[in-house]
Amino acid sequence: MPLFGSKQKSPYELVRISRDALATIIKEGSGKKAEKATDEIGKQLVAMKNILCGVGDQEPQTEQVAQLAQEIYNFDLLLFLVNHLHRLEFEAKKDVVQIFNILLRRQIGTRSPTVEYVRSKNEILFTLIQGYENSDIALNCGIILRECVKYDILAKFILSSDAFYQFFTYVELSAFDVASDAFSTFKDLLTKHKTLCAEFIEKNYDKLFEHYVKLLTSENYVTKRQSLKLLGEILLDHHNFSSMTKYVGNTENLKLIMNLLKDKSRNIQFEAFHVFKVFVANPNKAKPIIDILFKNKEKLLTFLPKFQTDRTDDEQFMDEKSYLITEITKLQKP
């Protein structure tokens, strides 16, 4: 017997009522009935969240959680909620995010049943990615996506689909909040799972960098700065050794980075420096690379000592800079 208020609905009821309410919203579009259904689904989502998180000091009850999860899979509720996320109220959208993410983290032994479920329903990930195109739900989708990307099978699935290349458009969207959220997901996809990412970058090197150059030369200051920083991180990660070697062997890349060294933004210059140093520090420089560096030897030796001299508190930077100067001084006519 419940102590307060109306009796608690079973997980089955919660899920079924939500599905029905969602169906009503889809059918009605707007009007009184749809409004009522919107309220209804909001309530069910709160109740589900309470089962998953527990209320107050109460720990969530394993059995209830298991039942609820099962019903959610059975009814394909996650799929439905994601597909119709834009129809929900502000708080309901947030509840969906929470419910989704808690379920993703749920483990039975070593298995993650929700992760398996999401993997089996490709549509969910595609819909979430497409969510970036609708600013009403973009950030909600982004939060779920980043939770998904934490699991290598889901990350791998996105990377191997063409949908991944949509991110190159999303990170340049004019809405900063959406674009930067997309960038965080994009970054996670390229860095979270070291071996997987390295393999992906290596295998898709040409296509990837053909797209990536557009980010580095973007008109959008934030895109340019962020993508340059990420490039530095990718190249300096030893997992990506073979891709790095390929990158620093290409003269077009060197030219681009040297130009960015002279960008009008100090931050972009600084990020460019961290990529440039890889070209110079490479012990096995290709001849065309040496050619360019040698041709610019004098200019570089004037430029570098004056480059961002006020960063005196950044010891690593100072060291690296003087290392580069030494290396460039040593350059001989090839």
Next chain:
Amino acid sequence: MSGKVGEQEKVVWPRKSDDYELRELIGQGASGSVYAGYCKPIKQTCAVKCINLEMCGIKLNEIQREIQLMSQCNHTNVTNYYTTFVVKEELWLVMRLLAGAGILDEVVIATLLRDVLKGLEYFHNNNQIHRDSKSACIRCNMILSILSVDFGVSNWLSEESDRSKQKVRKTFVGTPCWMAPEVVDLGSGYNSKADIWSIGITAIELATGTAPFSKYPAMKVLMLILNNDPPTIETNQDEHKEDLKKYSKVFRKMVESCLQKEPTRRPDATELLKHPFFKKAKDKDYIKEHLLNKAPTLEEKENKMKVKKRDYRRGASGVLHRAEDGSWTWSDGEDFDESSAGAVSNLEKKQPSRQEPKPVSESSRSVGFIKPTNDFVTLRLMIYYIYHCYLEALKLINTIESITNELESAGLVGKQDLQSVAMALDKAIKSFQTIKSLRFPMVIGPDVVKDEGRLIGCGQIDIVKVL
């Protein structure tokens, strides 16, 4: 029709800087400035916060996190943003312009102001006048709390100044709306009592959402401060008069005591803290519960305001370093000029200057206190404005034309006199070291008798103080 459930027709805020008109500066922090703005395509007012991303100390991912956090908040007391986009090296956040009455209840106001006053008391006891105790700093407006916790300008009184004269500052800074009359009137000098005036204005702002004269251009605000009676919470709030009735007598009395034109009659911070109004103040948790979920505590803000200094550099251009001139050389005599030329022309593209207040909009022009006749207008104020311009001119060229334009749009000078005013200004600027005052003719109606002594048919520029 596939209308969305439970949503009213949504306004789509454009994401191009051209679609916005930045009108007046309403707040300035270390990371950027907040402007009262107007979105032209959808005809809506808004606040635009411009954050300079090139400034050191700001990490992109921190800003992203804050914005994401804001996007997940939906509370009436927490300012959410309408849209946000990148403009050159700045991030623009378009937010609701806090306007309209009854934004905060008295308990909240008392609590906030008490804390500000305590900060001020500390400052005053330490010989520092706090220049802008405007509520931008305590607006409990999430974005301001997070992205610009600094408390505006604090200026140490010059130790070199004549001590017998009780350490009086003589600079012309601050946001005009919060300025005490004696601050506007450079001749008289001012002291810590000027901050008490600002507290009074801040109280009004907290109660009504706007500072009394905030809808006018800077020049006119100065006029109004000097010539009008001290403002009350009802000043320029005709549309919201009804909502303002809820404010109590004791609150009004407190505001009134701060806003006395004669500085000596105002209480000092310590005395003001004893005002019965502040009995309403609760502890900081009350504010936390009511307003700020994640914002830094007032203590943190106070700490910040002790160290922060206003950064005068505006826009991104001020902090840019141009690296070594000259292009790199590629092999095979490949031509590199193209991209290098691109870089240079980029540099030359100037950011639109926003320093000078924008001309008033059509609507506020018609509300004007001063009819656009010039018979009696003394242009004494103008010279203050010139100083103001001079101060800023180091970064930004303020032309005579821009001054006359503003005078015109503020309704202070009619078209027929612009030429004459411009010439007088030019002369005043050129010879400010040798002359003290200069008069110039102004057009008058046929039935008005010219009287130079009463400034009928002529205007006057007084050189009050040369900085």
